[in-house]
Amino acid sequence: MSRILIEMKGICKEFPGVKAVQDGLFSLEEGEIHSLIGENGAGKSTLMKVLYGMYVPEEGSIAVKGETYPSLTPKQAIGLGIGMVHQEFMLVREMTVLENIILGFEPRRGGRIDRRAALEKIEYYADTYGLRVHPDKKVEEISVGEAQRVEIIKTLYRGAEILVLDEPTAVLTPQEAEQLFCILRSMKEGGKSIVFISHKLQEVLAISDRITVMRGGKHIATVAGSSTSAPELARLMVGREVFLGGSPVPAAKGDVALSVENIFVPGEKELSKLRGVSFSVRKGEILGIAGVNGNGQSELAEAIAGLRQVQRGRVVLGGAEVQNMPPRRIREHGLSHIPEDRNQRGLDRFSDVKENLAACSVSEPPLSSLGVIRWGKVREFAEGLIRSYDIRPAGADIEASGLSGGNAQKVVVAREVSRKAEVLLASQPTRGVDIGSIETIRNELNRAKEAGAAVVLISSDLEEILSLSDRIAVMFEGRITGEVDSSEADEEKLGLLMTGGGTHV
Amino acid sequence: MYKTSWGSTLMTIILSLALGAGAILLLGYDPIEAYYQLFRGAFVGKFNIGGVMERFVPLMLTALAFAVSAKVAVFNVGVEGELYLGAIAAAWAGYAFTGLHPLVHIPLCFAVAMVASGAWGAIPGALKAYWKVNEVCVTILMNYVAIYFTSYLVGNPFSARASIPRTPTIEESARLLRILRPSRANIGLFVALGVLVLVWWMLYHTNWGYKLRHVGQNPFFSEYVGIPPKKVMIWGMILSGAIGGLAGAIEVMGIHGHFLDNFSPGIAFDGMLASLIAKNDIRMVPVLSLFLAVLKTGALGMERFTGVPKTLIDTIIAVFILLAAMEGLFAYSRRRSARSSGEEAA
Numbered sequence A: 001m002s003r004i005l006i007e008m009k010g011i012c013k014e015f016p017g018v019k020a021v022q023d024g025l026f027s028l029e030e031g032e033i034h035s036l037i038g039e040n041g042a043g044k045s046t047l048m049k050v051l052y053g054m055y056v057p058e059e060g061s062i063a064v065k066g067e068t069y070p071s072l073t074p075k076q077a078i079g080l081g082i083g084m085v086h087q088e089f090m091l092v093r094e095m096t097v098l099e100n101i102i103l104g105f106e107p108r109r110g111g112r113i114d115r116r117a118a119l120e121k122i123e124y125y126a127d128t129y130g131l132r133v134h135p136d137k138k139v140e141e142i143s144v145g146e147a148q149r150v151e152i153i154k155t156l157y158r159g160a161e162i163l164v165l166d167e168p169t170a171v172l173t174p175q176e177a178e179q180l181f182c183i184l185r186s187m188k189e190g191g192k193s194i195v196f197i198s199h200k201l202q203e204v205l206a207i208s209d210r211i212t213v214m215r216g217g218k219h220i221a222t223v224a225g226s227s228t229s230a231p232e233l234a235r236l237m238v239g240r241e242v243f244l245g246g247s248p249v250p251a252a253k254g255d256v257a258l259s260v261e262n263i264f265v266p267g268e269k270e271l272s273k274l275r276g277v278s279f280s281v282r283k284g285e286i287l288g289i290a291g292v293n294g295n296g297q298s299e300l301a302e303a304i305a306g307l308r309q310v311q312r313g314r315v316v317l318g319g320a321e322v323q324n325m326p327p328r329r330i331r332e333h334g335l336s337h338i339p340e341d342r343n344q345r346g347l348d349r350f351s352d353v354k355e356n357l358a359a360c361s362v363s364e365p366p367l368s369s370l371g372v373i374r375w376g377k378v379r380e381f382a383e384g385l386i387r388s389y390d391i392r393p394a395g396a397d398i399e400a401s402g403l404s405g406g407n408a409q410k411v412v413v414a415r416e417v418s419r420k421a422e423v424l425l426a427s428q429p430t431r432g433v434d435i436g437s438i439e440t441i442r443n444e445l446n447r448a449k450e451a452g453a454a455v456v457l458i459s460s461d462l463e464e465i466l467s468l469s470d471r472i473a474v475m476f477e478g479r480i481t482g483e484v485d486s487s488e489a490d491e492e493k494l495g496l497l498m499t500g501g502g503t504h505v
Numbered sequence B: 001m002y003k004t005s006w007g008s009t010l011m012t013i014i015l016s017l018a019l020g021a022g023a024i025l026l027l028g029y030d031p032i033e034a035y036y037q038l039f040r041g042a043f044v045g046k047f048n049i050g051g052v053m054e055r056f057v058p059l060m061l062t063a064l065a066f067a068v069s070a071k072v073a074v075f076n077v078g079v080e081g082e083l084y085l086g087a088i089a090a091a092w093a094g095y096a097f098t099g100l101h102p103l104v105h106i107p108l109c110f111a112v113a114m115v116a117s118g119a120w121g122a123i124p125g126a127l128k129a130y131w132k133v134n135e136v137c138v139t140i141l142m143n144y145v146a147i148y149f150t151s152y153l154v155g156n157p158f159s160a161r162a163s164i165p166r167t168p169t170i171e172e173s174a175r176l177l178r179i180l181r182p183s184r185a186n187i188g189l190f191v192a193l194g195v196l197v198l199v200w201w202m203l204y205h206t207n208w209g210y211k212l213r214h215v216g217q218n219p220f221f222s223e224y225v226g227i228p229p230k231k232v233m234i235w236g237m238i239l240s241g242a243i244g245g246l247a248g249a250i251e252v253m254g255i256h257g258h259f260l261d262n263f264s265p266g267i268a269f270d271g272m273l274a275s276l277i278a279k280n281d282i283r284m285v286p287v288l289s290l291f292l293a294v295l296k297t298g299a300l301g302m303e304r305f306t307g308v309p310k311t312l313i314d315t316i317i318a319v320f321i322l323l324a325a326m327e328g329l330f331a332y333s334r335r336r337s338a339r340s341s342g343e344e345a346a
């Protein structure tokens, strides 16, 4: 057996009212890829932040290369060769890639920053591990996938031997994720040890030497990657059998509730990101919109919701033309919207959970009367949703920024689905969410459909699209390149449409 | 985001007074005697208590005005201008209308003042909301416009033709009843406290306040849930301006009895400081405004009886602001020391 690099024992870390990690246990061997999995809020990020010195645990010990510490500081951790790529990237958007990488660790010559030396070092990592980046571009100009490579180089640059990657694939397209795995494997071959946090069991199984499962802040099991299976891992994580996949449930279809007719919409950089998109959705039906991220799905959702200008074309909702109406009016015409960006759009992170849950209904009775908010009712309303959507920790007064990723998403889903609107527009509703919650959220979408809502599901996860949608439209470069019935769809056919094949444009 | 706590504010107050004591000692005076006189000068006798109240009212209202604009994410440096406009509008309504009952005349003067300064506040709000013009520059410049405009008015159309540039004296029916004579404190105090409670209640218990708070915290979220962020930002600025104007109106109707050119020595800037130290927390605004008012009033007594220059108080206030701004730093170093003590234990 190879040398044990890290041994964390009996770690306890509490936040006000939450035991984030209890008796946490984790070990890392030299040259292994060790996955850490668990539901949202299981304490994965917290445990790793303890290792990286960002949190001081109340109890426990951390042994690194044989030396035992009660806690570390980030500086010590970096000194010991530990590097972490966080769930939320920590890059300065206005600075270039190069500046971000060397920030705080600038190579100097004669009191000045030695750009040449920095570039050489970056190139070395780029070549060795296949980490392609553009050193002179500003971070705001690069893709998420590249931003992640920048984060990885940044940690390597600081001399990391041990890399902690917190949900690196949540924001990546399947292609980018595949690239990342190549990088991880070559780093492993280069002698680095890697901690990999993810919710996607297939990925975890494909890449891990060992897998540690956490639940409710506790260590549940550590298993060898070769001797386990997805169902077993799911059971360990959730504590019960989980059923994902399956095929769309049948429901009675009604009239057309939403139709989008030949719309043109500008993007951030292009004049027309969407060029003549049309589709319609009936009540009691889920229309899946598949496609590689960045082909106009975000713009489509924002245009329908009134958050982005429509240049040309019509959006008809509940019989009325709603394009370019303010979002409030569009909501009044019967739209609920789960936005893709939950941190900025979907939640007010500085407000508590009840204010977030009530945001769309607070100005109506019974939550308010004559313009005065009835906080008692708001609390009741919020606690009801917290219970039925199993939001954890179950507190109406917790600030939204203290929620783990998946629970934050459940707040958004709860608010939007509980409106029982005629049309539910769901953008990447399960991104970064654990399988237990994925199951909950998918069930909610099906339930909304059965209750007669028209659902538009935008997702880059093909498996999700296939298991929920009655019809599937595929987007490529701002157009819909094909529409197929779910009974005729398979990954191959969709894959072809997603890359622009199969059409005559 | 920071939240203030009573404990840390109290600590900051004590610490800044202690540093002030050190300075007094260095100047060769007795700090205990100086503070004793300071607090006597603020709290003993109707005149002194009234003096504190006199200062407290405009300070608190302008602090509140600043805090309200901060709730919609506007850094409103223009409260001073709003104070001037409100003051002159109230003075005009106070002398131009005659023969009214006080219960009609006083609210009328308040209303005229609040409309004038509210409309003034809407301008930077709209510029920021619709054209992303930096509100700090706009409001600083608009202060000059407002103050010179009132100078013009008292010199010409509104002039009392007296030896000093001022408006005619307002009607008796527009005057606010004095309390705590012989000081100039007046029932404007109760108006101000009422407005404070009302604004707090509106912010935290009405739909309107809900919108206001969320627009300031996250305009993207607000837009998405159906709150129009631009309109709400302008309404927040109108409210802020109106409160600033009310402060001016109370100065005229309760204290001076007329509008006097350049009457404010930067009251609204002190108010802004009070609000900044309170981290724009409405509940802390009156506490810190009172603290500043006490220091400023007591300073006179301190100087008279001990010879400690009253400008020293401004130093203490400056130290106080620095400390309040450093609070985050204290919290940080506490975390650090918790960590290093953990290491020593190992």
Ligand SMILES: Nc1ncnc2c1ncn2[C@@H]1O[C@H](COP(=O)(O)OP(=O)(O)OP(=O)(O)O)[C@@H](O)[C@H]1O
Pocket: A015, A016, A018, A019, A020, A038, A039, A040, A041, A042, A043, A044, A045, A046, A047, A087, A392, A393, A401, A402, A403, A404, A405, A406, A407, A434
């Ligand atoms: N800074 C914080 N303040 C308060 N509570 C926190 C904080 N960070 C985490 N928590 C709480 O601690 C628990 C564990 O959170 P953690 O972020 O470690 O979960 P996670 O396993 O990484 O989940 P996810 O998969 O959603 O990222 C959660 O209940 C969370 O609400």
Ligand SMILES: [Mg+2]
Pocket: A044, A045, A046, A087, A166, A404, A405
């Ligand atoms: Mg996490």
